[in-house]
Amino acid sequence: MNDAVCYRGDLNDKEQTAEGVHFPYYERFKWYAEHFVDENYRDGFIEFIDPDNIRKAMTENIIIAYRYLAHRNGFDYYEMIRMAGVRHAEDRDDNIVHAIGL
Numbered sequence: 001m002n003d004a005v006c007y008r009g010d011l012n013d014k015e016q017t018a019e020g021v022h023f024p025y026y027e028r029f030k031w032y033a034e035h036f037v038d039e040n041y042r043d044g045f046i047e048f049i050d051p052d053n054i055r056k057a058m059t060e061n062i063i064i065a066y067r068y069l070a071h072r073n074g075f076d077y078y079e080m081i082r083m084a085g086v087r088h089a090e091d092r093d094d095n096i097v098h099a100i101g102l
Contacts (some may be wrong), residue, residue, distance in 0.1 A: 001049070002026050019053050026051060038076075041068035054100060062070070 004025035006017040010030055017023050029049045037045045048066040057064045065082040086099040 004028065015099035036070045036072050038071060044068070045081075054083060058083075058100070 002025050003023045032047045033042050045068050063084045067080045070079050083100045
């Protein structure tokens with residue numbers, strides 16, 4: 001669970017992964033946390049994005065979310081990252097979520 005692909009991007013954001021590009025999910029989001037997520041929210045963000053924690057949370061919830069403070073381009077603002085399983089775990093023989101949408 002470390003392969004990610006950007007399906008919708010912001011062409012004006014040069015730090016964002018371009019549409020259609022595959023990237024290492026955990027490393028990229030951890031980099032984002034280290035550069036833009038407020039230090040008071042950073043540990044919680046990194047815990048939230050951990051693949052093992054996502055799998056566990058997805059067995060109990062259809063959608064999971066984490067709200068945090070970001071600092072970017074001279075602005076401070078709150079963002080929310082939400083995840084949902086592409087196929088529900090109960091619809092699979094192994095009952096594990098294998099793909100998520102962010």
